[in-house]
Amino acid sequence: MPASSSASAAPSAATSSAASAAGSFVPSPVAAEPPDPLAGVELAPLRARIAFLSQEEQERVERAVRFSAEAHLGQKRISGEPYVTHPVAVTEILAEWHMDVQALVAALLHDVMEDTAITKQTIAEQFGKVSADLVDGVSKLDKIEAHSQEQAQAENFRKMILAMARDVRVILIKLADRLHNMRTLDAVRPQKQRRIARETLEIYAPIANRLGLNNLFRELQELSFRYLYPxxxxxxxxxxxxxxxxxxxxxxxxxxxxxxxxxxxxxxxxxxxxxxxxxxxxxxxxxxxxxxxxxxxxxxxxxxxxxxxxxxxxxxxxxxxxxxxxxxxxxxxxxxxxxxxxxxxxxxxxxxxxxxxxxxxxxxxxxxxxxxxxxxxxxxxxxxGMSDIQQRTHNWLQSLLELQSTSGDSTEFLEHVKIDLFPGEVFVFSPKGQIYNLPRGATAVDFAYSVHTDIGNRCVACRINGDLMPLRTELKNGDQVEIITAAHASPNPAWLAYVRTGRARAQIRHFLKTSQQEESIALGERLLNHALRGHGLTLGAFSSAIWDRLLREIGAHNREEVFTDIGLGKRLPAILAKRLAALIESVGAEDADGQPVKPRAPGSILIRGSEGMTVQLAKCCRPIPGDPIVGLMCKGQGMEVHMNDCPNLSRNRADRERWVDVEWEPDGERLFDVAIRIITENRRGVLAKVAAAIAEQQSNIQHVSMDGERAAHTQIYFTVQVSDRPHLARVMRALRRIPEVVRIARLRSTEQK
Missing domain, CATH: 3.30.460.10 (Beta Polymerase, domain 2)
Structure with missing residues (x-):
């Protein structure tokens, strides 16, 4: 033991002074030999498995073994074994696949950057840049600003996947690492066993399957099942x-x-x-x-x-x-x-x-x-036959890079990758005879995005085996799918409810987020400008210096971020307007001609009803042009437009800071849905008369249902489209002229059948 060696080597004070008195020579203390970092490590299996390498490459692996052992000297696994036994075992697994020397060296060093003071630069100097890049790809991120363990795990997984997209050897090393950890999971506490087993079953086993590593896939599944459901x-x-x-x-x-x-x-x-x-x-x-x-x-x-x-x-x-x-x-x-x-x-x-x-x-x-x-x-x-699987793997890895570019954060990216990890079971054909492999349950929208992102974004309908079918139709083996597109079409948020591929989900979310951000910036700018008018100011009155001070105070990066947060209801325009007015008091505001700004009445924000996702007409009251309205800012969603007497609006009276004065923009061209209830006499042909009267007033019928429980009368519920309140009045007058109509009323959404 080192401790006993140093103790025996150090002479006592009494012996030393006695020897000096006698004038005899006392030799210097003998330094203890450093412990062998490879003591207790069995290397014969590894040496046997790397016999396929050249002599020079084998020596390089031996040097990496000693380097790893010295770096991990004194570290133990939970089982009590020297830590270096783990990277050696991982390298043995990779040697069974005849991996090249760069990957084997990286496997031996895959934990040194994470668990020791060794840097990537040191590894590159000792063993080359390629091995250092592989080690870096496998290593976890050192410092992650994450709110939870799940987010940290997702960020590490994202880093590993992106490194794998550059070099597939990264994931092969990681899979071998995970396999050995699963083989030795007995030493870990049960709660951690279940967490690691679940992660392996949900992520690493499907990756092994996706890469065609069938034996590894099966063993990871068996081991995960053993610890997840003992x-x-x-x-x-x-x-x-x-x-x-x-x-x-x-x-x-x-x-x-x-x-x-x-x-x-x-x-x-x-x-x-x-x-x-x-x-x-x-x-x-x-x-x-x-x-x-x-x-x-x-x-x-x-x-x-x-x-x-x-x-x-x-x-x-x-x-x-x-x-x-x-x-x-x-x-x-x-x-x-x-x-x-x-x-x-x-x-x-x-x-x-x-x-x-x-x-x-x-x-x-x-x-x-x-x-x-x-x-x-x-x-x-x-x-x-090897080029085909390499090409398929390359295509899949490139699709991961595309997912990364369209995913908002690491957690969303992990979700999309998980979706794509499960093997495809449906093979469908394009009109030109190309084969596309999709997961079970995939729809025509998934097919459109697998062909090209632009096809997916602009698709409006599809033909399956020559027949027009809904876009949500699930595809079956052998289906021939033709996608019909329109130049000005855009993704529907409802598609997210039934698409199955990670690519389609990521592209739809990316488009919606981008569109929402653009709309939010425009709305936020209008709302802040409106709030500033109450202080006699406009956005044009503020210099860059004042904006910089405001951004520092509220922790925003730029004006666009402020406008986006206002448009999504995350920041209140009244509060920001008050702060901007306070900042400018000492300077004074001037207009474009250098004249002092004069206070003006705030006025109202004009609503067209077709602004997009950031301005929504409330479904609880369904306002239409001509109805008195008010805007309500909803956190993270933008602005909802309600009728003045909407019951849901009255529940938010305590939070008046979120209310916004709005008015309808004149000469709007959009049609609006309105629900009406008609009570008619129960006679033959009455429904046809009612429908004809609605059509004569240039109104579309979106939905109709009937309630015929009463013997003498029938209740008919219509959802019709009108341009404004006068248009609705004309429709209702035309309906009242029908002799069989007993009563007619406009319904709020909550009153609908």
Whole structure:
């Protein structure tokens, strides 16, 4: 031990003085040897796995091992092991994929920037810029101004994803890091186990699947399930072990039957049964409401042949051996999955009604299915077929960069990425025959945005298989989709309720936010100008110096931010106007001609009714031009325009600072919805007469419903469109002239049927 060594090396004071008195020579204390940073670390497995590297590269890895051990010297894992055992284990996982030396070095050093004083510059000087960039991409952000752990996690994830978009090795290192952490999660307290397991199941396992790392994907799922639902995991694993003996006999017989039939068709193939994973069993039980025995009665087999034509020949042989289940055939060779996976899937009914799920693929497809994007490094010699998955991965990573540019913050970005991580199940075609891979439940709007952002933003209708269909229609496999666009169309906020892809959701939100900000700036400027008139001022009276003082006081970056906050109701224009008036008192305000500003009456803000998202007509009273109105600022939403006698407005009388004087702008051209109730005699043809009278007054009917509970009379509820109050009066006069009409009244929205 170092402590005992230094204690024994230091001579006592008595010995020292006695020796001096005797005049004898006393040697200097011997310094203790520093502890070996690699003591107790088993390196043989790593050395065996990096044998594929050149001698020079192996020496570089050895140097990185020692560098990492020295940096982490004295640090322990929760299990009590030296911390360096973790980066060594992560590097072993990457070495199994034959990753290059830059990635292996980065894996050995992936925690040094986060947990030690080592800087990125030091790593770059010692091991090169590429490895340093990889370490930086995996490392968490040092200082994040986050309000919660979730926000901090989202910001770190965003940083990692953007680094991964530049170099996919970043995520491969992170996945290997997460896999080893999951394998050693026993040492962590249960609450943290569940948090890490949930994060792994929701984010890292889907990423592994998206990159085609099937084995890693399955293991992460199994480990996450084990720690997230420990009791369910134990019950199912025990049941699987108990059933394994009986299943082995059935699998053996079915395998023998398949192996006997294929040579009869001159097909050389490897055939083996696929073991069901516990989490896969659990998901199938939950999603399809099946019992354990029902799930376990489905047997899976994999058939690997030499080339693509033989795949289809093997399919024919197996369909002749056992009857296929209609609708259970999928050709992922002709139409690969988004992660590059290719295979033929078919379900057969075997002897005694036993269902068989069979996958048929080539050896190259099998390599990609098991190793995904890592097969680029693992199978460098067999380059055929590798370019496709690399291109797909590149396209996906570029889509992440696009999501980043349109997402408002890290939490929103994480939400969009989670949506896109789940594998696509629907393949649809454009009119030109191009194939698009979309998630289950995707709609025509999702398709439009997958084609191009401008197509999505301007879409107004769609044709599916030649028929006009609503934009919210869910797409099915094989649908041909044509999007109809209009030059001045824009995204509808209602689309957010049913779009499924992260790309569509991000682009819609981005457009709405941009539009809302522009409208908010314009409205905020009008509101502040209006509030300043009460002080005899206008916005033009303020110098840049006064604006700078105001911005410093309220903590805003620029005038546009102030106007936006006013337009969204986050700041009150009256308060800001009062502060600006106080700042200018000592200077005095002048107009454009240098003359002192004279006070003017504040006046009212003019409302057109078509301002956009920042000025909304209240749905509780549905005002129309001609109605006396008042504006109410709603925090984060802008201004709502109410009728003066609206009950909802009276509830806000205590907060009069949020009220704004508004008037209708004359000569508006927009049509407004109004609800009316008509009580008529219950006679044949009365509805047609009422509809004709409304149409004669150039009014559109938006909605109609009837209540015929009374025997003698019928209540008819209409939503009609009018330009103003006089227009509504003309419509109601025309309706009163119909003999069968007993009573007519305008309704507020809350009174509607």
């Amino acid at each position: 009791l369910r995991y134990r019950v199912l694993s025990k049941a699987v072990r108990a059933a394994r003996g009986n299943r082995r006999e059935v699998v053996g017989k079915l395998t023998a039957a398949v192996q006997e039939r294929l040579p009869q068709w001159l097909i050389e193939a490897e055939v083996w049964g696929r073991e069901k994973h516990i989490y896969g069993i659990y998901r199938k039980m939950v999603e399809k409401q099946l019992t354990f025995s029902q799930v376990l009665d489905i047997y899976g087999f994999r058939v690997v042949v030499k080339d693509i034509p033989t795949c289809y020949l093997a399919l024919g042989a197996l369909h002749e051996l056992y009857k296929p289940v209609p609708g259970k055939f999928k050709d992922y060779i002709a139409i690969p999955k988004g992660n590059g996976y290719q295979s033929l899937h078919t379900t057969l009914i075997g002897p005694y009604g036993t269902p068989l799920e069979i996958q048929i693929r080539t050896r190259e497809m099998h390599q990609v299915a098991e190793s995904g994007v890592a097969s680029h490094w693992l199978y460098k010699d067999s380059a055929d």
